[in-house]
Amino acid sequence: xxxxxxxxxxxxxxxxxxxxxxxxxxxxxxxxxxxxxxxxxxxxxxxxxxxxxxxxxxxxxxxxxxxxxxxxxxxxxxxxxxxxxxxxxxxxxxxxxxxxxxxxxxxxxxxxxxxxxxxxxxxxxxxxxxxxxxxxxxxxxxxxxxxxxxxxxxxxxxxxxxxxxxxxxxxxxxxxxxxxxxxxxxxxxxxxxxxxxxxxxxxxxxxxxxxxxxxxxxxxxxxxxxxxxxxxxxxxxxxxxxxxxxxxxxxxxxxxxxxxxxxxxxxxxxxxxxxxxxxxxxxxxxxxxxxxxxxxxxxxxxxxxxxxxxxxxxxxxxxxxxxxxxxxxxxxxxxxxxxxxxxxxxxxxxxxxxxxxxxxxxxxxxxxxxxxxxxxxxxxxxxxxxxxxxxxxxxxxxxxxxxxxxx
Numbered sequence: 001x002x003x004x005x006x007x008x009x010x011x012x013x014x015x016x017x018x019x020x021x022x023x024x025x026x027x028x029x030x031x032x033x034x035x036x037x038x039x040x041x042x043x044x045x046x047x048x049x050x051x052x053x054x055x056x057x058x059x060x061x062x063x064x065x066x067x068x069x070x071x072x073x074x075x076x077x078x079x080x081x082x083x084x085x086x087x088x089x090x091x092x093x094x095x096x097x098x099x100x101x102x103x104x105x106x107x108x109x110x111x112x113x114x115x116x117x118x119x120x121x122x123x124x125x126x127x128x129x130x131x132x133x134x135x136x137x138x139x140x141x142x143x144x145x146x147x148x149x150x151x152x153x154x155x156x157x158x159x160x161x162x163x164x165x166x167x168x169x170x171x172x173x174x175x176x177x178x179x180x181x182x183x184x185x186x187x188x189x190x191x192x193x194x195x196x197x198x199x200x201x202x203x204x205x206x207x208x209x210x211x212x213x214x215x216x217x218x219x220x221x222x223x224x225x226x227x228x229x230x231x232x233x234x235x236x237x238x239x240x241x242x243x244x245x246x247x248x249x250x251x252x253x254x255x256x257x258x259x260x261x262x263x264x265x266x267x268x269x270x271x272x273x274x275x276x277x278x279x280x281x282x283x284x285x286x287x288x289x290x291x292x293x294x295x296x297x298x299x300x301x302x303x304x305x306x307x308x309x310x311x312x313x314x315x316x317x318x319x320x321x322x323x324x325x326x327x328x329x330x331x332x333x334x335x336x337x338x339x340x341x342x343x344x345x346x347x348x349x350x351x352x353x354x355x356x357x358x359x360x361x362x363x364x365x366x367x368x369x370x371x372x373x374x375x376x377x378x379x380x381x382x383x384x385x386x387x388x389x390x391x392x393x394x395x396x397x398x399x400x401x402x403x404x405x406x407x
Contacts, residue, residue: 008074008077008258008261009073010039010040010041010043010073010078012040012071012072012073013036013039013040013041013069013071013073013075014070014071015036015041016070017034017036018068018069018070019034019035019036019064019065019068019069019075020034020035020036021068022064022065022067022068023035023064023065024060024062024064024334024335024337024355025058025059025060025062025351025355027355028337028351028354028355029058029351029354031055031058031351032055032058032059032351033055035059035065035075035076035079036065036075038055038056038059038078038079038082039059039065039075039076039077039078039079039082040073040075040078042078042082043078043081043082054086054090056079056082056083056085056086057083057086057215057347057348058348058351059076059079059080059083060213060335060337060339060340060342060348060352060355061076061079061080061209061212061213061339061340061342062076062305062306062335062339063076063250063305063306063309064305064308064309064335066309067305067308067309074258077255077258077259080212080213080217080259081217081259083215083217084215084216084217084218086215087215087216092214092215093136093137094136094137095136095137095138095214095344095345095346096137096214096215096216096345097214098136098138099138099210099213099214099341099344099345100210100211100213100214100216100219100341102174102175102178102206102210103174103178103205103206105178106147106151106174106177106178106179107178109147109178110147110148110149110150110151110154110178113149113150113154114149114150116147117146117147117148117149117150118149120147121146121147124144124146128140128143128144134346137345137346137347138344138345138346139343139344139345139346139347139348139349139350139352140349141343141349141350141352141353141384142338142343142344142349142352142353142380142381142384143380143384144344145175145179145376145380146179147178147179148178148179148180148181148182150181151177151178151181152172152176152177152178152181152184152185153172153177153200153202155181155184155185156184156185156188156198156200159185159188161188161192161197161198162192162195162197163197164192164195164196164197165195166195166196166197167196167197167198167199167239168191168196168197168198168199168239168240168241168242168278169198169199169200169201169231169234169239169240169241169242170184170187170188170198170199170200170241170242170243171204171207171227171231171241171242171243171248171249171252171272172184172200172204172243172244173206173207173243173244173245173247173248174206174207174210175245175376175377176244176245176376179376180376180392182395183244183376183392183394183395184244186392186394186395186397186398187242187244187275187394189398189401190275190279190394190397190398190401191242191275193289193291193401193405194279194282194287194288194289195289199234199239201230201234203226203230204227204230204231205223205226205227206223207223207227207245207247207248207251207252207255208220208223208224208251208255209247209248209251209255209340210340210341211223212255212259213339213340213341213342214341217259220259221259221260224251224255224256224259224260224262225260225262227252227256228256228262228264228265228268229264231252231268231271231272232264232267232268234268234271235267235268235270235271236267239271240271240272240273240278241268241271241272241273242272242273242274242275242278243272243273243274243275244274244275244374244392244394245374245375245376246274246304246306246307246310246374246375247304247306247340247375247376247377249272249273249274249306249310250306250309250310252265252268252269252272253265253269253272253310254310257269274307274310274312274315274374275394276315276316276318276319276374276393276394277312277315279315279319280315280318280319283319288322290322291401291404291405292322292323292324292397292400292401292403292404293324293400293401293402293403293404293405293406294323294324294325294400294403295323295324295325295326295396295399295400295403296325296326297325297326297327297369297370297396298327298329298367298368298369298370299320299326299327299328299329299368299369299370299371299372299396300328300329300331300362300363300366300368300370300371300372300388301314301316301317301328301329301330301331301371301372301373301393302331302333302336302359302363302371302372302373302375302378302382302390303330303331303332303373304336304373304374304375304378305335305336305339305375306375307374307375316372316374316393317330319393319397320393320396320397323396323397323400324400326396326400328372329366329367329368331359331362331363331366332362333358333359333362333363334355334358334359335355335356335359336355336356336359336373336375336377336378336381336382337351337352337353337354337355337356337357337359337381338352338356338377338378338380338381339352339355339377340377343356343377343381356381356384359378359381359382360381360382360384360385360386363382363386363388363390364385364386364387364388366388368388369388370388370389370390370391371383371386371388371389371390371391372390372391372392372393372396373390373392373393374392374393376392378390379391379392
């Protein structure tokens with residue numbers, strides 16, 4: 001739960017430049033001047049972005065600058081606001097429109113189970129090969145995520161849960177809903193085995209991360225206001241909120257407050273948990289069901305940037321210690337480079353690929369059977385050219401529960 005309180009005042013920046021040493025983009029490319037100059041310094045001088053200052057587009061919003069800042073300055077928030085100001089005077093390219101509308105695209109591409117997604121996935125492959133995606137401003141450094149043949153919302157409706165006294169609200173986010181519903185269903189199954197019933201509220205929408213990264217700050221605020229209202233309703237009833245995506249949990253707990261000063265975030269913030277963090281909290285209270293079967297598998301774990309900045313450790317690794325047979329290698333590979341939509345824009349994709357080199361090389365050299373990360377986008381980078389599959393830690397936990405249940 002330990003998100004650090006951050007400073008909204010640019011004068012809190014002491015110009016120590018430690019953020020520059022932690023910035024993966026500044027290390028990979030000389031096109032980016034660095035977090036401090038792009039964010040607090042620009043704001044402090046009350047200098048709006050001028051017509052030639054396209055450098056604001058190179059921040060990936062990985063938030064490593066925020067994590068290391070000794071004065072707690074909201075550097076990334078200043079950078080995102082600068083990007084918004086830039087696009088007030090410049091046109092977005094088609095890629096921004098496509099990548100920021102991931103939720104609407106997901107709804108469309110999974111609207112007819114099996115049919116819509118199959119056609120969409122084939123269409124993306126063909127469009128990539130003939131150069132259509134490139135003309136729209138999309139890069140080819142990493143394959144675009146494919147859509148699920150049946151989205152999470154549909155699968156959840158068909159799933160029969162046991163009635164339990166303890167209930168939690170699940171914030172699935174766009175990726176789990178439309179691209180990786182197996183992760184969402186694994187969460188439901190795991191929590192059910194722990195005598196917890198899962199609620200999904202259809203009023204919840206995209207956390208806003210891809211919309212923010214593409215410069216539509218005003219649209220993010222609409223999502224934030226709507227989501228905050230729903231989350232606060234559940235928190236007031238004493239119902240905890242769980243996520244499987246590190247970026248979603250970061251937005252719900254921190255970004256909304258930093259970017260828009262929405263004080264109602266305080267009404268629910270302490271009720272928001274990463275799922276592994278939530279399970280470890282229950283373990284501390286002696287409430288975790290530990291009916292785990294043996295899973296003989298070597299896994300290579302990658303820590304997502306948006307997990308590090310939240311400051312509550314790596315609970316998935318603690319949780320996997322309960323699973324017999326699992327051997328974990330800690331890759332310690334830094335930022336994955338894809339950073340949400342960053343690695344998919346033609347303009348920034350080459351930088352993202354350079355940043356992700358260490359992760360891909362370490363995973364390729366590893367003796368692990370599979371890669372492991374809570375971040376949806378990190379897993380895509382882990383699979384990008386390594387020849388290895390990457391999964392969410394909850395998938396291993398689910399398999400372990402099943403193994404024990406089936407004898």
